[in-house]
Amino acid sequence: MSIKNKLQYIIKKSLPIDVDISKIVIEIPKDKKNGDYSSNIAFLLTKELKSNPMVIANDIKNIINDKMIDRVEVANPGFINFYINKDYLLDNINIINTEGKNYGRSNYGNLEKINIEYVSANPTGTLHIGHGRGAVYGDCLSRIMSFVGYDVTREYYINDAGNQMYNLGVSIKERYKERCGMAFEIPENGYHGSEIISLAEVLYNEYGMSKLNEDIDFFKQVGLDILLGDIKKDLDRFRVNFDVFTSEQSLYDSGLVDITLNKLKDSGKCYINDGALWLKTTDLYDEKDRVLIKSDGNYTYLLPDIAYHSDKFNRGFDRIIDVLGSDHHGYIHRLKSSLEFVGYDSSKIDIKLLQMVRLLRNGEEVKLSKRTGKTITLNELIEDVGVNAARYFFASKGLDTQMDFDLDLAVKKSNENPIYYIEYANARISSILRGKTIERVEKFSTIESDSAYTILNKLLEFEDVIISAASKRMPHLVANYMLELASLFHSYYSVEKIITDNEIYTKERMALISAVKIVLNNAAYMLGLILREEM
């Protein structure tokens, strides 16, 4: 059980009335003068208890008696502040060193089945920096939610059936014609990226001019296979992985798209106008109705997507998380409305929108556009700054910040990325501990400094940090935590020598920094970072 959870129960037991545990908020005060932990519960009970916060807080204080808590103080205008017992903090060192990689794990998620869909980039080109942000977010969230006991499925949706794929096929065919020395023309809405030219090159090298009479489907399929393969390779290099790849085409093939269409028709929410089939999404959350089948008989993107989300529901997920670019925000209402029409509970869908990455080059904005082929690829980024620095950069920021990424600055100052500061802490500890064994300390007797106890409190907080990162879907909390822990360690390192002539002193401090190293690496794992032991 996490420390906040324990405190919640301790408080609950001390209350004169029954209060829902989730209403008892435990916080970590910014100023240590206000305790290691604090609660504002007294403010919340003033109405029910018909008393003022100070009186309520003092009543609670007088009842609380737990060996985990050293003392309780009440502060104006009614905060209850807790100080954690030092032996309890010290013993946590042993727990960390024993549990190792598992320290911080919990069953908070109760094995709830979660589907997290992210990246899902159309296989019509190479991944760029914007995809990197979504990839890191989805991957970190998956790792974090798994760690706290959710049953997580990581999923990638392949849009391999629509118009864009057709355009891809055309673009490849035209490039192939170009390579064969024939007249060619890339259509206005075709793909102009350099990867299409390389694709044509591959085709030419393999088949010469023998494929000139193949239809668009042939080129589409070749493009899909190769580009999707490249995407998977890039993601793998970025330490981003998936459990399931779902193909849009497979939803047509299995008949689910048509089944979904019939269910929508049965729902009575469809009507025909101007030769197209519309869905009355305005009956729920949408601002205008949407077309399901165009007047030319083709389906819009929405229809297979309703089928896709139905499929996710049918697979029995308790919660569905979609990670999308913020340019898709207008899409949410029509999707949720449609799903309600076919009988699913759309409140189980959590759509996380990530703001665009604005790419700067020497202070000037570089417009990303796949169509014109002007992109900074994910691979180029990794090449320049490395996987760790790139991942940390994305992982350390909240979803709704519109972040600026100055590539020149990032490369030039890559050593100033906080990840190096964190790695340096890990390297220092590794260097001290190298070749030595950590022993269990039955009774700590020499750890007394404030800086040591600040670290111990920070270590104790770890499980709660992971839980709130998971429940709030905010992986950057873990990134912040890591940086703080690294900073506390550097500080501690500068004031206390670890290895001395005193055997007990040395043994206890080695156990402490070993615990720091374990937690640092567990946090790193959560963010998909691999901390170097030497720099």
Added chain:
RNA sequence: GCGCCCAUAGCUCAACUGGAUAGAGCGUUUGGCUACGGACCAAAAGGUUGUGGGUUCGACUCCUACUGGGCGCACCA
């Protein structure tokens, strides 16, 4: 024009979703290596949290009206 998101130190971002004196990194200034790694530490300067109202014990956080940015507003995906 309508809708969603954003605005915090010179710059890039935090602030535990309503808590106590708004914090880090970079940059600037000052001090610290005969120590287990100086890619470090200690300290200073830097803020009317875009603006005006409101809600309450308490607001960066919630409501409202503005200002300025991003993104949407297809029988594209």
